[in-house]
Amino acid sequence: MASKTLQYFLFAITSHALIILTLQLCFLSNNQAAKHSYSFTHRSHHHRSGSGRHHSSSAFPNPKLHQAYIALQAWKKVIYSDPYNFTANWVGPSVCNYKGIYCAPPPHDPTVQVVAGIDLNRADIAGFLPEELGLLIDLSILHLNSNRFCGIVPQSLSNLTLLYEFDLSNNRFVGPFPHVVLSLPTLNYLDIRYNEFEGPLPPQLFSKKLDAIFVNNNRFTSVIPKNIGVNSASVLVIANNNFGGCLPPSIANLAETLEELLLINTSLSGCLPPEVGYLYKLKVLDVSFNNLVGPIPYSLAGLAHLEQLNLAHNMMSGIVPDGVCCLPNLANFTFSYNFFCEEEGICKNLSSKGIAFDDRRNCLPEKPLQRSNKVCQSVLEHPVECFEQHCSSGNGGDAVASVISAMPAAAPLLSPSNAPAYT
Incomplete structure (x- = not known):
């Protein structure tokens, strides 16, 4: 069965029919918020959009499509490269016929059409997002995956109070976390991975009721906010x-x-908290390529739905517990490049259960491709007591330092840290 992450990735490559169906579902979900979204004061941008003056408002079926025309023409004007001519037909007042633009009836009035979805995925367009996009107040879906958009995400997008899915992934956006997303009341899906955002993640992000949060492959720093578990995410x-x-x-x-x-x-850094074992619906857990220390929490034996577990390339030690290896749905267990010294029960023969595994570069007796006795002895003489570890700013550093100091200077701690990109 495909992971939910992969399902979301495949969902981004949508057909016209699926976009329309999704818009209908989004509008149904956003119906309650719709009555608040139409108080936005529409300003005339004819002098900014250039081509807007060639079509009077009478050329459009309703004022919302006129506003959409102004926004889309302003956007087309700041597109520097469109190698596949994706926006070639963005001409004239029939905005619902523009490629990548999807119209549907808004929740408050099923008799009219408005621009409700934009899907420019994989168009390889270069440019930036103009302030005029804030005129598209009926927009429920904005998919811009795999383009070359750059610059700052405009604050005017806060007017998109019906926005349900926001995908800026695989672009060249910069600056701090785009705080405008925090003001979107009906947002359910956020994907800003593979950009150049930097600085801390705002704690307010985890106060939003989002189903999916993808912020990977950016330049975020600081620490994971303490309220990470406040939201309702499945991914x-x-x-x-x-x-x-x-x-x-x-x-x-x-x-x-x-x-x-x-x-x-x-x-x-620090120990993997036992609270991870409380996530009883978890199917995929990957904490590889970090500086985690200490043992595998026994609480992980309660993750009955877990299919993939990756602990590789850390500094964990102790026993690989039988309770984890006996998980009923476990299909892939990777714990290589650590300092585990013992495997309980079935963990010694995972292949007999049909579980794909990787146990290389540990301290497991009688197993091939393990660390040297000298390295193992130095580390195992200094066990980490996880109950002494506390999660706060800069936490876990002492435990990491103790493991490093216990190792011979010439011993490789981890493999090269060019961790694989995860989509």
Whole structure:
């Protein structure tokens, strides 16, 4: 079965019929908020859009399509490269016929058409997002995956109070986390991965009721906010950033919803908190390429739905517990490049259960491709006591330092840290 992350990726490559169906579902979900979204004061941008003066408002079936025309013409004007001529037919007042533009009736009036969805995925367009996009107040879906849009996300997008899906992934946006998304009341899906956003993640992000959060492969720093478990996400991917610190125990608050948690290459330190084992719906857990220390929490034996578990390239130690290896749905268990010294029960023969595994570069007796006795002895003489670790700013550093100091200077700690990109 495909992971939910992959399902979301495939969902981004949508057909016309699927876009329309999704718009209908989004409008149904946003019906309650719709009555608040039409108080936006429409300003005339004819002098800014250039081509707007060639079509009077009488050329459009309703004022909303006139506003959409102004916004789209302003956008076309700041597109520098369109190698596939994706926007070639963005001409004239028939905006519902523009490629990538989808119209549908708004929740408050089923007799009219408005621009409700934009899907420019994989168009390879270069340019930026103009302020005029704030005129598209009926927009429910904005998909811009795999283009070359750059610059700052405009604050005017706060007017898109019906926006349900916002996908800016695989572009060249810069600046701090785009705080405008925090003001979108009906947002359900946020994907800003593979950009150049930097600085801390705002705690307010995790106060929003989002189903999917993808912020991986940016330049975010600081620590993971302590309120990470406040929202209702089923997928949370924050991999390939530079947060540091521990994973907050508040992650347990996502027990009712979270199915996939990916924290690859985020400079996490300290011990993996036992609260991760409370996420009973979890199917994918990947904390590889970090600085985690200490044992595998026994609480992970309660993750009956877990299919993929990746602990590789950390500094974890102790026993690989039989309770984890016996998980009924486990299909892939990777714990290579750590310092585990013992495998309980079935863990010694995972292939007999049909589980794909990788146990290389540990300290497991009688297993091939393990670390040297000298390295193992140095580390195992200094066990980490996880109950002494506390999650706060800069946490876990002492435990990491103790493991490093215990190792011979010439011993390789981890494999090269060019962690794989995760989509």
